[in-house]
Amino acid sequence: MSIRRGRSVTISDVAEAAGVSRAAVSKVIRNAYGVSPGMRERVEDAIEQLGYRPSVAARALRGSSYRLGLETPHVNARFMTQIVEGAKRAVTGTPYQIILAPADGPEYGTLESLADGLVDGIIAVSPLVDQTWLEDLAKRVPVVMLGRHDTPQGYDTVIGDDHAGARAVMRHLLGLGHRRIAHLTEPEPVTAPGCGTPHAIRLEVYRACMIEAGLGAHIQIARRTAGADSAQSAAAELLTRPDPPTAIFAGHDDMAVDALAAAAGRGVAIAGYDNTDLAAHPLIGLTSVDQQGVEMGAQAATMLLERLQGRTEPRRYMSTTELRIRTSTTSVSPG
């Protein structure tokens, strides 16, 4: 009810109802110092009874929108639903709300516009944004980055243990007797050596494990086409090579599910990463690495709230991984 009346209620109405000055109401709203508990209670009661909502734009100019922005280049990616779920859980019971900003093309612009008074803090999946630039951004607005293995000064990071996760996949496939194991990954820029993205690390671990196993000659890499939603054609191309792989380690579940489509009926073992909701489906049964995405999202939002409460030293959270073994690898022999 109160919501419907909200737009006609002014700060003066609240002041009158609470029996205080407009300045006092303003102080309570912006959490300023010098407000007695009694005054806060009277004002908050009046705000609730009248259904008063201070203008979001006015709050934004003042420095508080009660919004946390989650920027992601892939709003469709199944793993992101875990992150969003976790972030939403973490802000439950706080005045904060999560909004999502899907980045198209260059992420600098999307991050800039979020920082530009729209949100109080940013959680971002922007693996390729320059660190120096991010440090500058973080001077203006609290920032938590997901999936960056860097060592920042001014922002926090939430990452999975990509070394352990990728190694678990490779150990599993090698243990099943596969020798021709291919890796299906993201386009070049995302996996550039040393760039610190999860996909760069998974690729590096794949190579290292193949070499350690004496299978350097069997290293085969296929990449999703930049801009294409699906990795199905990349996987299909892999399977028509002269010496096709008997197993594919896909860099994430969406690509693994595409690879399952490409490989349907061919008896190729396929493993993914992220343990998305679909992996456990009996018709999919995808072996995948659980890196606890919901917990990662929750940690990211929690760290952002800590920064909003004044923490400034950088924190880093690394989730542990666990391989979930399913029929996509166990029902297939290495040929």
Next chain:
Amino acid sequence: MSIRRGRSVTISDVAEAAGVSRAAVSKVIRNAYGVSPGMRERVEDAIEQLGYRPSVAARALRGSSYRLGLETPHVNARFMTQIVEGAKRAVTGTPYQIILAPADGPEYGTLESLADGLVDGIIAVSPLVDQTWLEDLAKRVPVVMLGRHDTPQGYDTVIGDDHAGARAVMRHLLGLGHRRIAHLTEPEPVTAPGCGTPHAIRLEVYRACMIEAGLGAHIQIARRTAGADSAQSAAAELLTRPDPPTAIFAGHDDMAVDALAAAAGRGVAIAGYDNTDLAAHPLIGLTSVDQQGVEMGAQAATMLLERLQGRTEPRRYMSTTELRIRTSTTSVSPG
């Protein structure tokens, strides 16, 4: 480059570079009257060269944020990825950006806060929000509602042809010889008779088709539990009833995919709705109604842009539907 320098550039810098007053720059930025084409060009050139970005919050107070908000109760729903994709396509090449606001619980609050200066217009999936309330909201900010079969005065609607789509599913299942056909749908409030939601109409058509076919005695309805992500247990319960269905018409693909998990290996025909990306996967092969979600999202954003350009009379766009027949119904006999 310009973006990185953006935050240090002020309106005074722009005025100086363009050789005009600060007031003139402000006029150009807010598209006010009384700006000569020459002045506009000089100011816009200076803005571009200096990388000036007026504060979003300031623009919001003035009434233009260049953002369109997409509110949805189910950010995880696979159908929403089609809507988001279409909306993003429609704003490509415009100054507008799409942001997503996932509603948790009551949608009034989420819509209010979007309207409260955050965005210039709202696309919303809020089937149960009161029409009178929406008409009020639409007086403050342009609104396009997705999936509401109502006849509004002040906002636009984008809907699918739920009557035709649901009838096509039922005709298909009846044509295959199924008599014990169940319907898996959303919780009660979403399908209340006459409430005009897509799910109310799909349920109504299901009932009507069963009765027309003389199968009124075989009507069986199961509902996803409110708050539960999955419809798997609802489908499983349906299959353990004394006279279990040989076919399930699920109200949308997410529920159909859950039903496939519940029915794995039992030879039950399952059809969904929305033709989400997963339906065509060879391991899923889900018969589903394509209601052109991408086009629906694009139309919604386009209609919103039209309203921002001054259109006030309400418009309604109804997409056509087409049944995509796959193995989830064709590989199963009616038992």
